[in-house]
Structures are given as structure tokens and as C-alpha cells.
Amino acid sequence: MAKRTAIIDIGSNSARLVIFEKTSRYGFHLICEQKSKVRIGEGAYEKQGYLQPIGIKRAYLTLKSFLHTIDKYQTHKTLCVATSALRDAPNGKEFVQWIQKELGLYIKIIDGNKEARYGGIAAVNLLPIHEGISIDIGGGSSDMTLMKDGHIIDTYSLNLGTVRLKELFFDKGLSAKEINEKAKAYIQDELKHLPVHFKHHLAIGIGGTARTLSKGIMKQVAYPLDKLHAFTYSVKKHKAYLDAIPLSSAKNLKQFGLKKNRYDTIREGTLIFNEILAHIGTKTVISSAVGVREGVFLDQLLKDDNLKFPSNINPSIVSILDRFKPLVTIEKKRKTKLKLASTLYSVLQKGINDNKQYEKELLWAVKLSSIGQTLTIYRSHQHAFYIAMQELNYGFTHEEILLISSLLRMFGKELLNKPLFEHYETLLPPKQTILWLSFIYTLTVLLHEASNSANITFAYENQTLRIHSNKPLYLAKEKVKALEKPIPFAIIIEDESALPENKTLGI
Missing domain, CATH: 3.30.420.150 (Exopolyphosphatase. Domain 2)
Incomplete structure (x- = not known):
């Protein structure tokens, strides 16, 4: 399918143009949207359905402007559909032929x-x-x-x-x-x-x-x-x-x-x-x-997939990862980070006791955790929050969008951004749940960044979280020590960071 596709939708009330850009096989995003209230069917219902000059003129000028925009965006493919106003009009086909002759634009009249x-x-x-x-x-x-x-x-x-x-x-x-x-x-x-x-x-x-x-x-x-x-x-x-x-x-x-x-x-x-x-x-x-325009686009994009995204694919997530390429792009390392978060969530169930009902949102946040660094490493968690809030458009509930975005934003010493939580409280999980999820998310990111693909295991007994690693976690220890906890408990890190036995600095 073309990298940039323009879709024009001519309705009875409005005409709209959208341009989508593909970022990968299933990734895409909207790069242009224009609308004009052409009212092409104005006066037609009292004139046996015939399109009237006033509506025809507005439609012609709108389509001409749309084509200028399409040319400016160097679009590779243009699809134009028209709905009831043209299909009901006795002179609808005549209008289509005239537009094709004058503007070189083919309009496909679709039935209801x-x-x-x-x-x-x-x-x-x-x-x-x-x-x-x-x-x-x-x-x-x-x-x-x-x-x-x-x-x-x-x-x-x-x-x-x-x-x-x-x-x-x-x-x-x-x-x-x-x-x-x-x-x-x-x-x-x-x-x-x-x-x-x-x-x-x-x-x-x-x-x-x-x-x-x-x-x-x-x-x-x-x-x-x-x-x-x-x-x-x-x-x-x-x-x-x-x-x-x-x-x-x-x-x-x-x-x-x-x-x-x-x-x-x-x-x-x-x-x-x-x-x-x-x-x-x-x-x-x-x-x-979304509606007809997105449907026309997906009809082309998913024609070999039975018109459905694969069950493990979310187009918003794919598009974000395509455009805001995380520093860790190797799939194996990404899976390691997801496994860390999932394992930690399981181990801490003795304290959380929520049957891991928010695991899906937690793993999406972990998957997106590096996207803010594409802009700058400073305040990258804030950038990630804004990217997620704007770009998690497809396939998510508002509650899911807010939880994923909030986890991205809350990374740091404190587990809860109070103004953010208070503003969206009606759409977020309870405060204590947010604290646990934020702790798991933050600890996962800290350990993954400092571990260099170490084999890390967790155990949680007697109000103590033990973290064992077969490689040094020295750089993570100080940050983990300063990290706020959802409830009081101890964190013990057992790793390979000590000096080799019988070795000295030689001074």
C-alpha cells in the first residue's frame, strides 16, 4: 500500500479530506485533515433529488482546494468516495464525469x-x-x-x-x-x-x-x-x-x-x-x-488480513514505536523488560492482591517507557506522557489511556503525581493501586537500564522484596534505595557488584 494515502469523503452536508502516512506494515497516523461544509445536497430534496448549482459550485471549489493540498503533501494515492447526496441525485453521475474531466479526480459513488x-x-x-x-x-x-x-x-x-x-x-x-x-x-x-x-x-x-x-x-x-x-x-x-x-x-x-x-x-x-x-x-x-474515511483506508491496509488487525497488534502502539524509536529497539531486550514487569507484578501479588487485573496496561507502559528520550533525555518521562496522551488513539478505553500515560509520567522518586491523579481520579484506579503499579513500572525500568540483560529474579516474603541478579546492579541500587514504596517493606539487592575476593586497589 502507498506510504501516503489521501481519502476524500463527499457527504450531503460536508466534504472531508484526510491524509494517512504509513510507518510500517500495521503502523499509520493522520498527517492532514481538512473539512468544508459543501452542503452539496442543498435544495435537492425539493427538486426531485437533482443537485443544484449552489451546492455544485461549493463542491467543485472544495475538491479543487483538496487536490492542491494532496499535491503539497506529495501523496502517493488518492481515493474519493461520495455518499447519499450523489447516489440519490439523477444528475449525480453527470457531476462525477464533469469533476473527472475538469479536475482529473475520480469519484466513486458508494451505496448505503x-x-x-x-x-x-x-x-x-x-x-x-x-x-x-x-x-x-x-x-x-x-x-x-x-x-x-x-x-x-x-x-x-x-x-x-x-x-x-x-x-x-x-x-x-x-x-x-x-x-x-x-x-x-x-x-x-x-x-x-x-x-x-x-x-x-x-x-x-x-x-x-x-x-x-x-x-x-x-x-x-x-x-x-x-x-x-x-x-x-x-x-x-x-x-x-x-x-x-x-x-x-x-x-x-x-x-x-x-x-x-x-x-x-x-x-x-x-x-x-x-x-x-x-x-x-x-x-x-x-x-x-473515526468513520467512512478510516474504513476506506483500512479496507486497503487490511485487505490481506480479513479486514482485522492481528490480535497482538495495536496500530497506535506500532505507530508510536515506529516514530518515536526507543533507544532499546532490539526485540529480545524489549521482551526481557516486559518479562521483568510481569514477574514482579506476580511476585508482589501478596501485597497487591488484585489478580493482576492491570497487567495489560502496565506492559503497554513498559513497552513505551523509552519513547520520551527520542525528544531529549531531560524530563523524558514527561515527554512520554504527552506523546501517549495524544497518540494512544485507537483500540483503548479512556481509562486505559490514562493509566498507561500516568505510569509513563510518574517515573521517579515519587510514585504519584498528585495534581495529575486528582484531575483524572474518576477515570483512574484507586490511589493504592496506582502506587503499586507505579512502583513496579519504575523498578522495572531502573533494573533494566542498569542490568545489561542480567538474569534477574524476585522473591517477596516477610515484608521484604529480594532482587537477585547474576550481573552487577550497582547503578540501580542508589535509585532503588531512594524510591518511594506503596507500603513499608525492605528491598534487598543481591548481585555480583562486590570486588573480587583477595583483590585490592593496589594503592
Whole structure:
């Protein structure tokens, strides 16, 4: 696959450009993102679906600008897809041919099921889920994917979209009550076509409407982490908030903490979203910052892997290690460090007693422990924290991201960064657990850095941790001695650091 791939997604409401750069077989990251509210379908639903000049002009100028960006980034491959506005338009193919002639850009019009499938591919690979139903509400359609056991089971596209509802109901000068009654009846009639097996307690919110609502809820609850992807909320807990938005006037939308650039279609989108959630039996929504564009990219990247990353691969981890190359790059040495952490976690279970429930996060942190040194060795643990907070985007819950990042940040004499812990306390394990994990992480790093691949074993009895090494650990001893402990206990290091017997300095 090309090193740099550009994806253009032309929707009824917006057109977006993203450019991904591959760092290795499974590593990639986003290097450019642009968006324009082209509203290519504006006025079409009252004109038998025909694209109108105002939307055509905006789309042409946007695509022309996108191509300039693609050229600037020296992209190797460009894929452009268009969704409901073009597939529904009688003159959609004519527009595609005209753009290809004028700009040299080939646009592939995809049907609703293909659109839903792309969203599903992105969700099941880049979110910490294995099943659920993705919902992508666009301007002209709502596309849904049913997933189970990490695979796509079925897709369906509903003729329900924000622009469609806006022009059919919300722009008619009716009262809020009349709008909701008529629009609800319209939505429910369309939902009758949805296959009966589209039922699940978890919904994956893809697209502008779902993202806007998630951001609004995050603001309402003063959520401590500024990261939308994988944010999860209870439908029941926020039902009043979700129900109130479609009944609001456009002027009063500011009370919901929503972005102004979404005011024009958020009432329509929320009404569709609410009705779908109720129909499929949703209890929890997980927010997705990925969708069709990422799905198109992964469809190419994972075509030889049954459209799934291997079970032992996380693309964010791979990308971080590719770009922020740790000083210890030999896989054998990395595995040694991971084994040290895992063994120490097991040995200390007599004190921790948590069944190693955080081992996965601990080992990810250990694996990433050297990434901050790529920038500078000074305050490298702080750099590692910021890298992890920004780059652990795919496949992790917010709780996992924060725990991994916090362990990277807390390296040093003190096991707990109090301001950091207090700010994110609601998303982190209990304080005592953090202290133990930070101790294990820090001790592992100290021993590995000073051991030169020594054979190290641990024993924990009678409030004493014994560390035995077949090679010197002299450089680690002073740091270990100064290291804070989660509870009072002794640390004894038995190594080969003494002077050879019967030898003197010769002075």
C-alpha cells in the first residue's frame, strides 16, 4: 500500500479530506485533515433529488482546494468516495464525469451498505469493542452496521438524513411540537424496514451528529479528559438532554453546549439518533472519531488480513514505536523488560492482591517507557506522557489511556503525581493501586537500564522484596534505595557488584 494515502469523503452536508502516512506494515497516523461544509445536497430534496448549482459550485471549489493540498503533501494515492447526496441525485453521475474531466479526480459513488460497511470496519478495528451497532447519520441517510465477535454481520442504510429532514419538516415554519410529531412518524415508518436482528445494548456513534452530542454531554458533566474517541455514556442518564434538543428553537440551542456550526442540523440529527437508539434497544453509546474515511483506508491496509488487525497488534502502539524509536529497539531486550514487569507484578501479588487485573496496561507502559528520550533525555518521562496522551488513539478505553500515560509520567522518586491523579481520579484506579503499579513500572525500568540483560529474579516474603541478579546492579541500587514504596517493606539487592575476593586497589 502507498506510504501516503489521501481519502476524500463527499457527504450531503460536508466534504472531508484526510491524509494517512504509513510507518510500517500495521503502523499509520493522520498527517492532514481538512473539512468544508459543501452542503452539496442543498435544495435537492425539493427538486426531485437533482443537485443544484449552489451546492455544485461549493463542491467543485472544495475538491479543487483538496487536490492542491494532496499535491503539497506529495501523496502517493488518492481515493474519493461520495455518499447519499450523489447516489440519490439523477444528475449525480453527470457531476462525477464533469469533476473527472475538469479536475482529473475520480469519484466513486458508494451505496448505503458500502458506506455502513466502511464505518463498521473503522469501528471494530479502532475502538475498544468487539460487538455493537454503529450508527452514522449523514445528510441524506443513516447507515448502520451490526458487529459481533469482532466481525461485521450485517449492514443497512435508512433513508433518514439531517438535510432530508430539515427540508421536509424543520424549514416549513411549523411549531416545534408539529415538527417533532410529523418527523417522528416519518422516522418510525422508515425504521420498520430495519431488519429485526438489528438489536444491541451498545451503539457506536459515528459522524457529525453523534460527535456533537458526545461533546455536549462531556461539557455538561465536566468530563476531565479532552478526547472524544471512545467516550462512553449511558442513554438513560442523559435522556432528558437528548430529548430536549429536537424540541428546542434554533435560538435556544446555545444552552446545550453545542458548537454553533452544528446548529443548522443538530435538531434533525438528534431526533433521528434518539429514535434509532430506542428502536434497537441501546443502553450505552460509545463515541467514534473515526468513520467512512478510516474504513476506506483500512479496507486497503487490511485487505490481506480479513479486514482485522492481528490480535497482538495495536496500530497506535506500532505507530508510536515506529516514530518515536526507543533507544532499546532490539526485540529480545524489549521482551526481557516486559518479562521483568510481569514477574514482579506476580511476585508482589501478596501485597497487591488484585489478580493482576492491570497487567495489560502496565506492559503497554513498559513497552513505551523509552519513547520520551527520542525528544531529549531531560524530563523524558514527561515527554512520554504527552506523546501517549495524544497518540494512544485507537483500540483503548479512556481509562486505559490514562493509566498507561500516568505510569509513563510518574517515573521517579515519587510514585504519584498528585495534581495529575486528582484531575483524572474518576477515570483512574484507586490511589493504592496506582502506587503499586507505579512502583513496579519504575523498578522495572531502573533494573533494566542498569542490568545489561542480567538474569534477574524476585522473591517477596516477610515484608521484604529480594532482587537477585547474576550481573552487577550497582547503578540501580542508589535509585532503588531512594524510591518511594506503596507500603513499608525492605528491598534487598543481591548481585555480583562486590570486588573480587583477595583483590585490592593496589594503592
